[in-house]
Amino acid sequence: MKITRRGFIRGAAAAGAIGATGFPHIWNKNLSLARAADGEIKVGVLFSLTGTTAIIEESLNKATILAIEEINAAGGINGMKIVPVIEDPASDPATFAEKARKLVLSDRCVSVFGSYTSASRKAVLPVFEKRENLYFYPTLYEGRECSKNVVYTGAVPNQQQDEFVPWLVEKFGKKWYLIGSNYIYPKEENNYCKKLLEGLGAEVVAEEYVPLGHSEFSSVVNKFQSLQPNVIFSTVVGDSVVALHRQYRAAGLDPAKMPMASLTTSENEVAAMGGEAAAGHFTSAPYFMVWDSPENRKFVDAYKARWGQDKVTHFVSEPSYFQVYLFKQAVAKLAPSDITPPNIREAIKGESMIAPQGKVQIERENLHTWLWPKIGQCKSDGQFEILKQSATWLKPEPYKAYPNMHCTEAGLTES
Structure with missing residues (x-):
């Protein structure tokens, strides 16, 4: 029943x-x-x-x-x-x-x-x-x-970013804008992202956080237009994802030149905003609905x-x-x-x-x-095209950004 x-x-x-x-x-x-x-x-x-x-x-x-x-x-x-x-x-x-x-x-x-x-x-x-x-x-x-x-x-950061960030740098360039919701998850993901970017010789031109539920992104979009980053790295969550994408599109910005690359935009948010607002942008995740x-x-x-x-x-x-x-x-x-x-x-x-x-x-x-990291690009029909999958499943390393710290069965250890 x-x-x-x-x-x-x-x-x-x-x-x-x-x-x-x-x-x-x-x-x-x-x-x-x-x-x-x-x-x-x-x-x-x-x-x-x-x-x-x-x-x-x-x-x-x-x-x-x-x-x-x-x-x-x-x-x-x-x-x-x-x-x-x-x-x-x-x-x-x-x-x-x-x-x-x-x-x-x-x-x-x-x-x-x-x-x-x-x-x-x-x-x-x-x-x-x-x-x-x-x-x-x-x-x-x-x-x-x-x-x-x-x-x-x-997924933890290494399972979403280790392949995603280098791939984006190679495809689009080394000038990045980090935008996230204002709580621990986006800040720690961006901390890890910055470590990867530094190793790749890339630069962060701006890092900004908005309150949960934030819906007015006109000033953020204006900064996108003025700074012209190669990649907009988004850890915005919830309803704010919908507002950000719609206002990006309304401003006439082009994902082929300045894509948003997200760890948090899924088919669910895409369904809420409409496929046209998400088309051309990228997400890294272990799972997409189209996976065969x-x-x-x-x-x-x-x-x-x-x-x-x-x-x-x-x-x-x-x-x-x-x-x-x-x-x-x-x-x-x-x-x-x-x-x-x-x-x-x-x-x-x-x-x-x-x-x-x-x-x-x-x-x-x-x-x-x-888990199995994958990179997908959203299409106008609201689904993703999977462009890349890791060759094997990836071990979770929750402290990879802090190499002297390790989570073990006995608890957290430091070396």
Whole structure:
């Protein structure tokens, strides 16, 4: 049976009310261990359905629910059903933290799938570290984090930039303009980008940050026109991506001469802005909707059948989908009485599967994921043409910008 978003939210609210009066659940009374009860495994789903990043996070929610429904339809995990508790943190880091506490303490979820921005991940991190719970984070991010309580399934800087930046310098030139949203992810990605550019003899003519949700880019576009960079390197996120692209196009700028090269512009943002506004620009990501594989065709067909033929998949919805299957594989190794966040964490180390992008694997040392970097150019139909794929999957190196620091199973070390 398919469940609507509204039905899920009503169900989650009802479950919370029943739980307070004795409904069987995963956690035991002292909250230190978890167990499967009455054939159910309760998980949290924490993506924004409203606010500035809902443009992307709603699709992460949909991909997560699709995977849960598929697993349950196939018999669940050793016969146990996954029960999702959905919360809307409304694109606000403080609300993310509040909802995370609810999912861990009140709803007693054994793990939580959530977040798009690093600001929201940082906001919930203390909750999961203090309570020894487990957070599955599907988004490309800046690295420089080493937590035993997060499974990171999105790309880190070396998996998006190591091939992308040299390729762009060779194709377009060495004069770069860096534009990003004003929080940790764009600043750390740009820090890594600048290290690569320095090694290539390139220069940064401007580096600028705008608030989350920013929509007025006329002054930025004027600087593009006056400085004439060869490449505009964009780490703008959410609704702002749409505004930036539309105003770039309205100003008559030419992506053939001054392309925007993004780590954050996916098919989802392109669908919102229209293909003409995105055509000619570039994105680096491990996954594009057009990727041709049996696993991806199955994913795309299932996503469209579940959520609408006009919907698109992209490089954050894809890990949102496959990380639920990795969770399933880890939990399937455990007896019902052993289903605890620490045990799931140990069980998921080294787990692999054939995801829509190709074979992925959780790195034992740092709980990040081996991925397949690709470079795509957007077309006017809203899809990307894949111009280049790495010859092999790439190891995640979350501290590559800081070579004296290493994330290991024992924790963060410095040399």
